[in-house]
Each structure stands twice: as structure tokens, then as C-alpha cells.
Amino acid sequence: MAVFLMTVVVMYGLSSCHDPEEPEPYEPTPYYIDIPYGFPTELNIPEDNPMTVEGIALGRALFYDGRLNGRTHPDSLMSCYSCHRQENSFEIGAPRPHPFGVTGHSTHHAMLPMINLVWNPGHFGWNGSVSSIEEDVLGVISDPAEFDSSPEKVVNTIKNISGYPEMFQKAFGTPDVTVDRIAKAIAQFVRTLISSDTRFDRYMRGEEQLTPEELRGFVLFTTEEGADCFHCHGGYGNPLFTTNGFYNNGKDSVFTDPYDRFSVTGNEMDKGAYKATTLRNIEFTGPYMHDGRFETLDDVIEFYSHDLVNSPYIDPLMHHIADGGIQLTPQEKSDLMAFIKTLRDETFIGNPDFGPPEKLPGNNPE
Amino acid sequence: MSNSFIASRYFGNLTILFVATGLLFFSSCKKPEDTPEEKTGKIVFHFTQYNEGAPQRYDTMKYVNAAGNHYLVSEIQYFVSDVKLHRADGGAQLLDQWEDIHYVDTDLEDTQEWKVYDPVEAGDYDKITFTFGICEEKNQSLMFLNPPERDMFWPEYLGGGYHYMKLNGKWLSSDGMVKPFNFHLGIGQIYAGGVIDPDSITGFVQNYFEVELPASSFGINAGETKEFEVRMNVENWFQHPHVYDHDVWGGDIMQKQDAMKLGCENGKEDVFSFGEWKGDN
Numbered sequence: 001m002a003v004f005l006m007t008v009v010v011m012y013g014l015s016s017c018h019d020p021e022e023p024e025p026y027e028p029t030p031y032y033i034d035i036p037y038g039f040p041t042e043l044n045i046p047e048d049n050p051m052t053v054e055g056i057a058l059g060r061a062l063f064y065d066g067r068l069n070g071r072t073h074p075d076s077l078m079s080c081y082s083c084h085r086q087e088n089s090f091e092i093g094a095p096r097p098h099p100f101g102v103t104g105h106s107t108h109h110a111m112l113p114m115i116n117l118v119w120n121p122g123h124f125g126w127n128g129s130v131s132s133i134e135e136d137v138l139g140v141i142s143d144p145a146e147f148d149s150s151p152e153k154v155v156n157t158i159k160n161i162s163g164y165p166e167m168f169q170k171a172f173g174t175p176d177v178t179v180d181r182i183a184k185a186i187a188q189f190v191r192t193l194i195s196s197d198t199r200f201d202r203y204m205r206g207e208e209q210l211t212p213e214e215l216r217g218f219v220l221f222t223t224e225e226g227a228d229c230f231h232c233h234g235g236y237g238n239p240l241f242t243t244n245g246f247y248n249n250g251k252d253s254v255f256t257d258p259y260d261r262f263s264v265t266g267n268e269m270d271k272g273a274y275k276a277t278t279l280r281n282i283e284f285t286g287p288y289m290h291d292g293r294f295e296t297l298d299d300v301i302e303f304y305s306h307d308l309v310n311s312p313y314i315d316p317l318m319h320h321i322a323d324g325g326i327q328l329t330p331q332e333k334s335d336l337m338a339f340i341k342t343l344r345d346e347t348f349i350g351n352p353d354f355g356p357p358e359k360l361p362g363n364n365p366e
Numbered sequence: 367m368s369n370s371f372i373a374s375r376y377f378g379n380l381t382i383l384f385v386a387t388g389l390l391f392f393s394s395c396k397k398p399e400d401t402p403e404e405k406t407g408k409i410v411f412h413f414t415q416y417n418e419g420a421p422q423r424y425d426t427m428k429y430v431n432a433a434g435n436h437y438l439v440s441e442i443q444y445f446v447s448d449v450k451l452h453r454a455d456g457g458a459q460l461l462d463q464w465e466d467i468h469y470v471d472t473d474l475e476d477t478q479e480w481k482v483y484d485p486v487e488a489g490d491y492d493k494i495t496f497t498f499g500i501c502e503e504k505n506q507s508l509m510f511l512n513p514p515e516r517d518m519f520w521p522e523y524l525g526g527g528y529h530y531m532k533l534n535g536k537w538l539s540s541d542g543m544v545k546p547f548n549f550h551l552g553i554g555q556i557y558a559g560g561v562i563d564p565d566s567i568t569g570f571v572q573n574y575f576e577v578e579l580p581a582s583s584f585g586i587n588a589g590e591t592k593e594f595e596v597r598m599n600v601e602n603w604f605q606h607p608h609v610y611d612h613d614v615w616g617g618d619i620m621q622k623q624d625a626m627k628l629g630c631e632n633g634k635e636d637v638f639s640f641g642e643w644k645g646d647n
Contacts, residue, residue: 040512121513219564222521224548224618226564230521231548237507237519237528244513269425269440316440316534316546319617 026173028052031188033118036196037205038239043118043191046132049184051191054170057357059189062182064356067161069102069141070153078102078147080140080186083111086354089281089345090114090193098292105145108259110292113285115278115348116240118191126274126290128246129264133187138179151179158182163361193354195280196239197347204239210342217339220332224319227304227326227336231317232276241343242278246270247315250308251289271313280343297340301333406485407586409461410593411449412643413470413478415442417600424472427538432605435612437537437547439600443471443518444531446596447504449482449496453489467500469515477514486586494582494594494640498633499530499551499574524620525553525570533603537612547617549603551630554623562621571623573630579640593643602637603629 031051035041045051062068063084066077083099084090091111092099098106109126117124117133124130130139140146141154158164158177165175172181200218202208210218220226222235232249234241246261252272255262261273274290288294294303306325308318320326328336348354415422417429417439427438447467451459460466464483471477499505505527510516518528533549554571557563579596586592604610608628619625 038508038511040516042512219523222523223564224550224620225562228618230519235519236522237510238516243517245517310543312544314546316536317548319546319548322539322543322545322617 026169028054028171028173031056031192033191033194036194036201036239038201038236039196040119040240044120044122045118045191046134046187049134049187051188052171054167055172055185055188056192058164058167058171059185059187061164061167061357061360062158062186063189065360067157068154068182069147070149070157071102072157076102081356083146084114086351087284087349088113089195089284089349091285093284094286094295101143101145101148103144103148105148107143107145108257109290110287111285112275112277113281114190114193115195115280117193119240120244123244123246123275127259127261127264128275129259133190134180134183137183137186141179154182155179161362167361193348195345195348198280198345199342201239201345203342204236211338213335213338214342215339216332217335217337218342220328220336221339227328227332228317228320229279229304232315233279240278241280242276244275246273246275247317248272248311248313249274249276250310250314250318250321251293251303253309253311255311255313257291269313272311273313273315279340281345281348282340283344284349297337298333301328301336305333405588406487407588407590407592409451409482409484409486409586410591410643411468411480411482412593412595413446413480413598414595415472415598415600422472422600427536427544429601431601431612432609433611433613435537435539435604437535437612439533439535441472442531442533442598442600443469443473443514443529444498444533444598445469445500445518445528447497447500449494451486451494452492453487454492459484459486467504469518471514474514486592488586488588488590490583490585492583494579494584496577496579497574498577498630498638500528501574502572505553505572505574520552520620523564523567524555527553530574533600540613545612545617547612547615548619549629550618550620551626551633552620554626555621556623557621571627573626575630575634577634577638579638580636582640595641595643597639597641599637599639602635603632606632606635608632 029052031053033043033051063080066079066082068079069077071077078101083092085092090113098110100106112126122131124133124136130136138151141149141151155177164177168177168181169175171185199208199210203210222230232243232245232247234243248271255272261270262268282297286294286296288297288300294300304326305328308321308325310321314321417423422439425438425440427436429437429439431437445467449461451461453459461482461484465480468480469477507519507522507526510518510528515528518532520527520529530551531549534546535549536544536546539545551573554573555567556569556571558566558568584592608631610628610632615622615625619629
């Protein structure tokens with residue numbers, strides 16, 4: 001009741017003060033996320049950046065607008081989509097494990113997808129050093145391996161494209177273009193990128209049955225005596241297929257990457273630890289691991305099966321290290337693969353709302 | 367002047383109004399007669415982990431268990447549920463008004479203190495008991511959708527629900543290699559012919575157990591808040607009444623009912639102790 005009252009008063013205040021020369025009243029439409037079956041009910045949406053239909057529309061345009069890096073020459077256009085491509089679950093896809101920014105510098109690590117990030121508890125990136133999507137956007141703008149630009153350049157470019165100030169007006173109440181608002185709008189769009197329509201989701205909801213091979217793979221995935229992937233990558237009780245936790249999964253015995261989890265926490269035991277990525281749409285996001293060392297999913301299964309490397313930093317959940325790996329037979333490998341492929345989400349890859357808008361602002365289409 | 371500025375001004379004034387009204391309500395509510403709160407106290411539990419009489423140290427191979435295994439502990443995560451306060455007159459109060467299953471995680475400080483919501487009737491109590499893990503009726507899959515509790519899920523094929531505990535560490539095995547152990551307790555399985563294959567499961571075993579906290583009698587006055595320590599003595603998981611040898615049971619036990627049975631019997635015996643909370647040390 002109180003909230004309703006406040007809303008009425010505020011709306012009254014807004015309409016009564018509407019000045020004829022101001023473009024439009026600020027009445028953004030709230031955007032609600034339906035929690036898919038079995039998914040966490042707690043969403044990570046910052047209090048100062050509520051999701052609105054107008055904010056998302058603006059964020060989507062910016063995400064797909066090559067001028068977002070503050071350059072307008074056709075050869076130097078770059079935006080998020082340059083690396084995060086929907087058809088690859090928002091990764092760049094093989095054959096370039098480390099994407100290159102505008103100026104040809106390559107990123108430290110291989111790509112991460114953008115999938116169900118509204119459930120990331122606030123440690124983004126392979127090492128969790130970034131605390132929000134908003135912060136990530138600001139990082140991308142100045143990173144030499146990404147936009148290699150500056151907030152001023154970006155703001156200047158965007159505010160001079162006709163159409164954008166109106167979109168900012170609708171999303172944030174005034175036409176001012178600020179880097180903070182750019183980051184907020186893009187973050188709103190990224191939070192809409194939800195995958196919840198894999199074969200496994202439909203199996204969980206009781207809408208579809210898995211094949212015997214897929215079910216055998218599921219058993220392997222979720223049993224300790226099998227392949228024991230679930231402690232880090234989820235399963236029926238955690239359909240995100242990631243804990244969003246950080247682990248050393250036994251790839252090396254010497255650790256030289258200055259950007260591992262240890263570089264963030266300073267805890268010795270985090271040496272060589274990275275985020276256990278979601279396995280949703282993993283088919284589309286090779287090459288694999290933070291350094292892109294494995295070309296194919298077969299390589300990854302082979303690694304977990306026979307090629308684990310022990311070190312004092314290996315996570316205790318990697319108990320199969322005692323045998324050098326999970327020691328799957330060829331049949332089991334193919335069952336496990338069949339299960340992993342039930343995590344493919346074609347709806348996500350094909351959702352037109354996640355793709356580029358029909359038209360970008362200004363008369364300079366990209 | 368921008369519209370959003372106006373909006374925030376309205377919000378500002380309204381907030382003040384609401385707060386003022388609220389204060390008015392609160393002050394006018396204070397009546398001199400007996401309210402239930404005045405006959406009750408509050409309880410806070412602090413969950414701690416000790417090993418060999420001192421606070422548990424993590425990731426250091428400084429411990430030797432009863433079987434002679436040198437070992438380290440990385441983290442412990444567990445559920446305590448259905449806490450009961452047994453009154454001297456024979457009755458008991460179940461703490462379940464807001465939270466009946468409490469999660470403790472050695473990496474998450476806020477889980478280590480449980481400010482119980484339930485008002486506790488003033489008087490004398492003989493003892494406190496709780497369920498280690500979660501009872502069969504309550505241990506249902508998908509009841510915790512959010513982390514950290516969510517990440518305790520126990521696979522459907524192995525009985526579903528949630529792990530009672532994950533105690534992860536490493537030990538120096540008899541072949542000289544440092545190996546991880548995952549001392550995970552939860553619902554056990556019975557395998558036809560003893561072959562560990564999910565296809566041959568013929569039944570499940572509910573391994574949760576009731577713990578009676580030793581020397582846990584206490585008295586509580588109206589309006590008083592009592593703070594208690596519930597201490598896990600980690601080495602006792604591996605020694606009384608059964609000597610638990612990592613070289614025998616290996617790194618994983620979720621599918622080894624015999625190992626989980628030993629663990630649970632040890633857990634019931636003397637893993638937990640109790641006392642007044644004396645602050646962090």
C-alpha cells in the first residue's frame with residue numbers, strides 16, 4: 001500500500017512538472033526476470049541500476065554498436081559483440097583463443113561466455129577480480145587489449161550520434177550521456193541473457209526424457225565413483241552448471257600466470273585456480289580453459305580422464321588425482337559427452353532479443 | 367530542473383514522513399502490561415572447529431589422526447537442523463520459527479554465528495540436542511535454490527537432497543603421495559552384490575543422526591541473550607569409537623556406505639562439545 005501510494009505521488013509530481021520543451025517524461029518500464037525452474041531466486045542486480053525495458057534497449061544498442069570504442073572509422077569499429085558473439089554463446093569462437101583488441105594486443109586469457117551472469121555473485125572474469133558487469137564495461141573501455149580508448153572519447157562519440165541522447169533520456173531521465181550510464185545500460189542488457197531451455201532443463205521440468213546414453217552420462221557426471229564433475233560444475237541441484245567458485249583443477253605443477261585467483265586473494269592455496277565455468281553451451285565456447293589450451297571437448301574429457309597433474313595447490317575435490325584421472329573407458333567418455341551435449345541451448349543462441357537491434361541510432365549503420 | 371531530481375525530493379520527504387509515523391507507532395505501542403517478549407530470552411549459537419584442542423588450522427599438514435595418517439583440512443561445510451531445547455520439566459522447544467536448518471561453512475564467517483529468531487521461554491533447561499545433517503522428511507532436492515546451501519546438493523541417483531557435511535582435505539598416503547580426501551556424509555546407498563554401480567542400487571540409508579550436546583544444561587532469564595559455542599572437535603571424526611583410516615577408505619566415500627556409517631557413528635560419539643561463548647580467540 002505504502003509503495004503504491006508513493007508511486008502515485010511520484011507519478012503525479014512528474015506529470016505536473018512536465019515542461020513542454022523537455023522531450024518526454026521519465027517513466028521507464030520495469031523489467032522483470034522470471035526465475036526458471038530450479039534456478040536461484042536471488043538475482044545480482046545492483047540497487048542503483050534497476051532493470052528497465054528502456055535501459056535494456058539502450059544497452060543492447062551500445063553492445064552492438066561498433067562506435068562504442070570512441071572511434072568511427074569503419075576499420076576501427078569495435079564493441080562488445082566483436083568478441084562476445086551470440087552464435088558462440090557470447091564467445092568469439094575458435095580459432096582465436098585469445099582475442100585481439102582494436103590495437104592488436106591480445107587479452108591475457110581466453111574468452112568467457114555471457115550466460116546467466118545475473119546469478120554471478122560478484123566475481124567476474126576467470127580470476128574473479130571484477131565485481132560487477134558495470135565495472136567490467138569500464139575496464140573494457142580502457143584496456144589496451146580491448147577498446148584501448150578512454151571514457152571521454154567514448155562519451156563524446158556516443159553523444160554526437162543522433163538518437164542516443166533520446167534513448168538515454170528514456171532510460172535514465174535526462175539525455176546526458178555519461179560513461180556510468182553507458183556501463184549501466186550495457187549491464188542491464190547482459191543481465192537479460194538467460195539460458196534455461198536446454199534438453200536437460202526440459203528433463204528437469206519433466207517435459208522430455210533423456211536417451212539411455214545421456215542418462216548414463218548424467219550418472220557419471222554426478223557420481224564420485226564416476227566422473228565426479230558435479231561438485232564444481234553443478235547438476236540437478238544446481239542447474240547453472242557452475243558453482244561460480246574457483247579451483248585448481250590439476251592442469252599444471254608450475255604456476256606462472258600473474259592473473260590467477262591467487263593474484264586476487266593473496267591466498268597461497270589459490271595458485272593456479274580459476275573459475276569453474278558453466279558447462280551450458282560449452283560446445284560453442286572452445287577452445288577450453290583460461291588459456292585455451294584444449295581445442296575440443298574430447299581433449300578436455302581426455303585430460304580429466306588420464307592427464308591430471310598433481311601439485312600442492314590442486315583442489316581436494318580433484319580426488320581422482322590419486323589415479324591420475326577419472327579413468328573413463330571409451331564408452332564412458334562418449335556417454336559423458338552425450339550428457340554434456342544436453343546442455344546445449346539453441347533457444348539462447350537463436351533468441352532474437354539477444355541479437356543486434358534492427359537499427360542502430362544515427363545514420364551510420366554497422 | 368530534471369524530473370529525476372523532483373522524484374528523489376518527493377521520495378526524500380516521504381521517507382521522513384514514514385519514519386516519523388513509524389516512530390509514533392512504536393512509542394504508542396509500549397504498554398506496561400506483560401507481553402510475551404518479557405517472559406522470554408534469546409539464544410545465539412557460535413559454531414567453531416577445533417583440532418587437538420586448538421582452533422583448526424587450514425591447509426597445513428600438521429595433524430596426525432588415530433590411524434596414523436598425516437593430514438590437512440581445507441574446509442568444512444555442514445548442516446545442523448532441528449535444534450531442541452529440553453526443559454527440566456520434560457518438555458522441549460524446537461527452534462524452527464525462522465530457520466530450522468542451519469548451514470555452517472568454515473570459509474563464510476557469517477554462517478558461523480546463528481542468531482536464533484525464536485524467543486526462548488525463561489527457565490531451566492537440561493540439555494540441547496540437534497540433528498546432524500537433515501532428517502529424511504525434510505531432506506528434499508531443490509529446497510535450497512541459492513548458494514551457499516545450494517552447493518551442498520546430493521545427486522539424485524545417490525538419494526537426492528543435500529550433503530550433511532563436506533570435510534575436504536588431503537592426507538599423506540602409505541604410498542608416499544599426498545592425496546585429497548572428501549569426507550562427505552549424506553544419504554547412503556545399498557548396492558546389490560556390493561558392486562558400486564548406480565544401476566544396482568536396491569535401497570537408501572538415512573545416515574543423519576541426533577547429537578546430544580554434552581553438559582548443555584543452562585538457565586535463561588526473561589530479556590536475557592545467551593551465547594553458546596557449539597564446537598566441532600575435528601580429530602574425533604576419525605577416532606571414537608572407530609579408527610577411520612584414509613588409506614583404507616580412499617579419497618571419496620559418497621558411495622561407500624560402510625565408510626559413511628563409521629563416520630556418522632564417530633560423529634554421534636564425541637565430535638561436538640558445548641559451552642558458553644567466550645568470544646573469538
